[in-house]
Amino acid sequence: MERLVELLYDEIVRSCECQGAGCNKCLNKFRFAIRKVRAHIPHKYLRAAIAHISKASLKEKLTAFLSNINSHSGLFVYGEAGTGKTYVLCAVLSELLKRGLSGRYTTCSDLVSEVQRGWYDDTVYDSVVAPMVDVVVLAIDDLRSNLTDKGVQALEDLLKKRYDRGQLSLVASRVPLADLESILGDRVVSVLKSFYKVSLQNVQNPKAVTEQGELTQASI
Secondary structure, three states, X not given: OHHHHHHHHHHHHHOOOOOOOOOHHHHHHHHHHHHHHXXXXXXXHOOOOHHHEOOHHHHHHHHHHHHOHHHOOEEEEXXXXXXXXXXXXXXXXHHHHHOOOOEEXXXXXXXXXXXXXXXXXXXXXXXXXHHHHHOOEEEEEEEOOOOOHHHHHHHHHHHHHHHHHOOEEEEEEOOOHHHHHHHHOHHHHHXXXXXXXXXXXXXXXXXXXXXXXXXXXXXX
């Protein structure tokens, strides 16, 4: 992480028109980038932003969600592989981080692994599970249909606890809700059905990548 912080400092502060003196503009931008790193947003998606989404209808839907988040318990993003789900998830999470909310990005497989390890073990619960439960915004990428029974139970427990607490969960999946219900059970899917829904299934050419390989724009 220290190396990434150095790279971000070079990219943001030392390349600023203040020539590394540290003006308010570049320092605020640097601090926000560090917040995204600490939220575990993948380096490839640190620049993800709603403003970079070029498809007007999708931008409008996401803006509507963000404008009224207190009316929603979460966001469910569906789309096949390559349609830009991770980009959308990270763009929404970044916007909420900008508003001062605490946030965390994780994949479904990593989340289930961590929760299974710590849910019933008091010695690791506080360091492993509690942060996933307590964070205001939790982004869960790549919700899969191949979870074990224990994995489904761990996911169900976590989502239900966050739902009951009024915490915001953002979920992306390549599997439609109708198919998830027969695999994950109605208790998990009943929570997901209450979420604001965005479909990317008809998206074409979703990504524009810079020469450095960082995803900076979604042409969706």
